[in-house]
Amino acid sequence: MTDLVSHFDLDVTGERSALGGLVVTGITLSSKQVQPGDLYVGLAGVHAHGAQFAGDARAKGAVAIVTDARGQALAARSGLPVLVTPDPRASLGALSAWVYGTAEYPPTLFGVTGTNGKTSVSYILEAILRQLGILAGISTTAERRIGDLAMTSALTTPEATEVHGLLARMAEAKAEAVVIEVSAQALTRHRVDGIVFDVVGFTNLTHDHLDDYGTMQAYFEAKVPLFTPERARRGVVINDGEWGVRLARRAAIPVVTLSTYPGRPADWYAALLRETIDETRFILSGPDDQSLTTSIPVLGRHMAENAALAIVMLVESGIELSAIKNVLDRDGGIRVYIPGRAERIENSGPAVFIDYGHSPDAFTSTLDSLRRVTDGRIIMLFGADGDRDPSKREEMGQIAARLSDVVVITDFHPRTEDPAAIRRVLVDAARAAVPGREVHEVADPRTAFRTALGLATADDVILYAGPGHEDYHEVGGEHLPYSARDDARHALHEFGWL
Missing domain, CATH: 3.40.1190.10 (Mur-like, catalytic domain)
Known part of the structure; x- marks a missing residue:
C-alpha cells in the first residue's frame, strides 16, 4: 500500500505507518462488489457520494478508500485508511492498471x-x-x-x-x-x-x-x-x-x-x-x-x-x-454469431429479424439491405429510448415510414418519461413523412410483435429494431424481464410458424 501511495502521491488521513502491512489485491467503485483486499474508490455521483458507503466497503473487506476532499470527510468514521486525490475518476485507469499489473x-x-x-x-x-x-x-x-x-x-x-x-x-x-x-x-x-x-x-x-x-x-x-x-x-x-x-x-x-x-x-x-x-x-x-x-x-x-x-x-x-x-x-467464410444484430429467428413463416439498431442511420442501413432481398412487404416494429437523445426520434419515425411498408410503434425503455408521449412523436413523424402509410401504435411490446406477426404473410419480413440482445424492458427505473428474441419465438410458435 505504501508503494501505491508514493507512486500516485496520495494524501493520507492519519499515520502512513498504518499502511505498511496492507496489501491491495483488487479495486472497485461499488461498495456492493467489494472483495477482501480491494481498494474502494469513492466517487461523487449524481445522487450520492461513494464515500458515504465506506463503512459498507470496510465490512466486506476493503483495505482502504481513495476519494476526493469531500469524500475524505464522509469516510472519516469508516475505519478505513483514507487516501485523497483531487480527481479520483481521472486517476482511476492508472490506479487500476497499477493494482492489476x-x-x-x-x-x-x-x-x-x-x-x-x-x-x-x-x-x-x-x-x-x-x-x-x-x-x-x-x-x-x-x-x-x-x-x-x-x-x-x-x-x-x-x-x-x-x-x-x-x-x-x-x-x-x-x-x-x-x-x-x-x-x-x-x-x-x-x-x-x-x-x-x-x-x-x-x-x-x-x-x-x-x-x-x-x-x-x-x-x-x-x-x-x-x-x-x-x-x-x-x-x-x-x-x-x-x-x-x-x-x-x-x-x-x-x-x-x-x-x-x-x-x-x-x-x-x-x-x-x-x-x-x-x-x-x-x-x-x-x-x-x-x-x-x-x-x-x-x-x-x-x-x-x-x-x-x-x-x-x-x-x-x-x-x-x-x-x-x-x-x-x-x-467457407467468417464464422460469427453476433447476438441481436440483424439476428434472424428461423421459422416457416415471414423472415423475422431482431436488431439492436436504435438510431436513424442504423434504421436506414438495415431497411435498405432488407429491401434489396425482400419480395414481400417490410413490417417494421420499433420504439425510442426514454431519457435518451430525443432529437433523433422524429427522424427515426420518418425513416421507418419511408423505407418500410407497415410501421408498428411500441414502447422501448421509456424509463422515467411518459411512454405515450414518446410514441406520439414517432407516430406523428411516420404519418407526416408518408401520408397514408399504414401505422399502428401498440404500447405493449409483446402485443406489438403479435400485431406485426398478424399482419404478415410468409413472403414478408418483420424487422424488430431496438431491443437486440437485451433481456429487460426499463420502465419507471425498474428493469422488467423481456427478451425480444425469446418472445418472438414464443409468438411464432403461437402462430404455428415455429
Whole structure:
C-alpha cells in the first residue's frame, strides 16, 4: 500500500505507518462488489457520494478508500485508511492498471469506436482470431467473454476498474488478444485510461448521443483522443463519411483508410458481390494488389463494411492477409454469431429479424439491405429510448415510414418519461413523412410483435429494431424481464410458424 501511495502521491488521513502491512489485491467503485483486499474508490455521483458507503466497503473487506476532499470527510468514521486525490475518476485507469499489473500484460489490444457497428466489428474480430487459432477476450455492449466464460454487459465500455480487472483475468486465461468496444462516453469518462491499444478502428459517426454531447462536433471531438499516441499505436478509419475523412486527418498516429465507395481516396476498398437474406459476400482489396473474397453470415452491405474493417485491423496488427484468406477459404467464410444484430429467428413463416439498431442511420442501413432481398412487404416494429437523445426520434419515425411498408410503434425503455408521449412523436413523424402509410401504435411490446406477426404473410419480413440482445424492458427505473428474441419465438410458435 505504501508503494501505491508514493507512486500516485496520495494524501493520507492519519499515520502512513498504518499502511505498511496492507496489501491491495483488487479495486472497485461499488461498495456492493467489494472483495477482501480491494481498494474502494469513492466517487461523487449524481445522487450520492461513494464515500458515504465506506463503512459498507470496510465490512466486506476493503483495505482502504481513495476519494476526493469531500469524500475524505464522509469516510472519516469508516475505519478505513483514507487516501485523497483531487480527481479520483481521472486517476482511476492508472490506479487500476497499477493494482492489476495490466501494463505488464502483453496481448494484442484492439479498440473499436463509432456510432454504429462497434459490436459487430468486435465480434467479427474475435471470430476471425478464433479461426486463426488465437485465443481472444472480448468486451462489448452484449457481453464480456474470455474463451467460453461469458458475462452480461451493463455498459458499452465498463468502468476502468472492471476493464483492467477483465484484462487481468484474460491474462490468467492466456488470451493472446483482447477486443474492446470503446464508446465516446468511455473516453470522456476515463473508462479506458491506462490502456494503449495496438490497433483502433472507426466505423462511422451519425446522429446519436446528443443528449450527452450537444452537437455532432462535440460528439466527434470525444472520439478523436482514441487516435492519439496516449491511447493507441495504429488506426483504421472508414472514410465513407465526412467524419471519417476528418478523423483520418486529425489522427496523431499512423492511420490507413477503408472505403466502400469506388473512386474515393483510400488505402483499402471493400465491394459488395452478393447479398442474400442470410449472407453477404464481398471482396476486399488493398495495397500491393492484395485481395480477399469472403462472406459473412449476416444480412447487409454495412455488415460487409464491418467485416472489412475487422480484417484490415488484423492486418495492421501484423497478421498477413494471406493467412486470414487461407482460414476463411478453409472455413467457407467468417464464422460469427453476433447476438441481436440483424439476428434472424428461423421459422416457416415471414423472415423475422431482431436488431439492436436504435438510431436513424442504423434504421436506414438495415431497411435498405432488407429491401434489396425482400419480395414481400417490410413490417417494421420499433420504439425510442426514454431519457435518451430525443432529437433523433422524429427522424427515426420518418425513416421507418419511408423505407418500410407497415410501421408498428411500441414502447422501448421509456424509463422515467411518459411512454405515450414518446410514441406520439414517432407516430406523428411516420404519418407526416408518408401520408397514408399504414401505422399502428401498440404500447405493449409483446402485443406489438403479435400485431406485426398478424399482419404478415410468409413472403414478408418483420424487422424488430431496438431491443437486440437485451433481456429487460426499463420502465419507471425498474428493469422488467423481456427478451425480444425469446418472445418472438414464443409468438411464432403461437402462430404455428415455429
